[in-house]
Amino acid sequence: MSKKGDKWIKHRYVFETNEDPYAMKEAPSGEAICPRCKAVFKDKRWVIDEELYEELKESDSVPQIICPGCRKAMDQYAMGYLYISGNFWETHKGDIMKLLNNEYERARNINPLHQIITINEEDGKTVIETTTDHLAQRLGRALYRAYKGDLEFRWSKGDKLVRVYWYRDK
Numbered sequence: 368m369s370k371k372g373d374k375w376i377k378h379r380y381v382f383e384t385n386e387d388p389y390a391m392k393e394a395p396s397g398e399a400i401c402p403r404c405k406a407v408f409k410d411k412r413w414v415i416d417e418e419l420y421e422e423l424k425e426s427d428s429v430p431q432i433i434c435p436g437c438r439k440a441m442d443q444y445a446m447g448y449l450y451i452s453g454n455f456w457e458t459h460k461g462d463i464m465k466l467l468n469n470e471y472e473r474a475r476n477i478n479p480l481h482q483i484i485t486i487n488e489e490d491g492k493t494v495i496e497t498t499t500d501h502l503a504q505r506l507g508r509a510l511y512r513a514y515k516g517d518l519e520f521r522w523s524k525g526d527k528l529v530r531v532y533w534y535r536d537k
């Protein structure tokens with residue numbers, strides 16, 4: 368556990384991670400584009416560059432590949448879950464969703480493989496499924512920074528999967 372202000376953030380580490388089954392085994396030589404999210408594969412990584420995407424999509428020599436983030440989203444292969452609950456969430460949903468959307472856009476501009484798969488209501492909680500464990504952690508930390516509350520991280524054993532729980536009553 369670590370102390371953050373007046374609250375404690377709980378950490379439970381159990382790593383023994385396996386490799387990501389959606390990671391590209393072979394990288395294309397040169398550039399490629401993802402037609403689903405408009406990301407560009409350039410210099411051995413995926414980036415968001417709208418101008419370059421528009422330029423490359425006109426070329427017949429540039430391959431169109433579904434990026435690993437989009438493949439995970441299409442297959443609903445979540446590597447991160449953010450559980451949001453409490454009375455504060457119920458009364459401030461609009462503001463919190465704006466905050467989460469802004470944080471998501473910032474994360475996506477850094478790494479386009481960060482994607483939100485679904486947002487569901489289940490058992491009085493809202494569950495946000497993400498394609499990467501980092502995005503779920505980032506969204507949880509943004510919630511904590513903005514609204515405090517209780518934040519807990521739980522990593523699974525064997526897979527690189529995280530469950531982030533945020534709760535605030537008042």
